[in-house]
Amino acid sequence: MNPIEEKIRKINREYHYFNTIADDIEEQQKNSRGKLAGKLISIKDCICVKGMESTAGSKILSTYKPLFDATVVERIRAEGGIIIGKTSQDEFGFGSFNINVGVDFKVPLNPHDKTRVTGGSSGGAAGATLLLDNHIAIAESTGGSIVTPASFCGVFGLCPTYGLVSRYGLMDYANSLDKIGPMAKTMKDIALALTIIAGYDEKDSTSTNKEKEKYGAYLGQDIKELKIGVVKEFKQGFQDAVQKKFDEAIKKLQNAGAQIKEISLPLTTEYALSCYYIIATSEASTNLAKYCGLRYGYTEDLEGSYNEFFAKIRSNGFGKEAKRRIILGTFARMAGYRDAYYIKALKVRTKIIQEYKKAFEEVDIIATPTMPILPPKFEEIEKLSPLQNYLMDILTVGPNLAGMPHLNVPIGKEKNLPVGLLLTANHFEEKKLIQVGDWYERN
């Protein structure tokens, strides 16, 4: 067996980071030419790879081998990237800890401590990024699914501006929130991957037609005069270990000449979580309506009426959190409740976007911790109600709702567990995130 495939299989037996592993790595290596020549690239399971089982971590898509590559995969192949497999995730992205995997899937384990979660929903991508060398992961975020696992596993993870990277070939969770972005051990690899995958795609109607940037140009700079905002409402109240590392990181940025400025995001603090979960589940419940066992994926014998057949396939194919979010989203769009929930949330979202836009008139970057806690143990998470689970996303849903690019920067360990700094910039200002993330990595 190819030594890389063997290594991936070994890691997978222990940590469960892959749903599918490529069997043609050797052949891809032979033909690898371009900016990603020789580089190993893993793809989150919700992104289509031609001929490779792609399930978004759900039983309902088991056996589905796409007939085409997602645009990001096409671009990676064109630059010689070696596609090594599909990384594990919460089913359709429905989770912050990657414990909500689909029926018959395994939960990934934190690479620092197997009794703890990787974070989600791109848990497999983050764990594999830490344990594999010469590797970049292509992940996806709806409400924090890139930065959260990056923080819990101790790697860089960048979620770009909504519309910068094509979503063609992504199995939607929530169309107006989903973004594809890279994870890596170095900012150089983040910049390289983003340069390759970003850019207009006529196959995605929400893709932004902007001139392509070379993000590597923003590496190796200092951060003097850069204005970094700390949020009055998100300055304290975190778990002690997180608080300590966060305070140290802000001090370090200040000592390097960055101007630290206090800003306030009262509407985001108060409303972002409710607003996010209403919009995300509403969109999810419509997106998941297409899975019915007729054209691809999990199926059974054609028995009973339409309603009976579809209900049977969907009830056997979806896991519990998927069902819960379908129920929640269907309710929020139901006649009589639509204005009070879905439409109201879309209006509050406008307010939140305006609040971020105003903050970025004063600062270049906003800094908070990525997660308020260290990676928790599985048994600690099991005690939480679904609502308590959702509340853990308080720091990540804001930038995701507003479509702002954001980056997890590993800022050291406490109790042998990684802590992450979350940097957020204004729309299409990924360059500032790369500048600061890279500076932090070098200092």
Added chain:
Amino acid sequence: MKVDENLIKHIAFLARLELTDKEVKEFAPQLKEILESFKKLDKADTKNTEISLHPIPIKNRIREDETTACLSQDEALSLTEHKKDGYFKGPKIV
């Protein structure tokens, strides 16, 4: 509105999900707790505020109506066992 097991069953029917009694019992109080927490949005002042369907402005883009390459009929049918005479075969309607 009463968030109870009957409501959960009604929504499940609309979403074509068959929930077990256990799931219905579990989801009812959870949905109630979540919806309670969503109520705080009522306090947000959204008078004269437009909705944001996307985080950045998106314009409708329409391409020229020209034939382009797409999946062949055989390819489109290649991922299912439910097919007949070049068509997808579905469960009975009546």
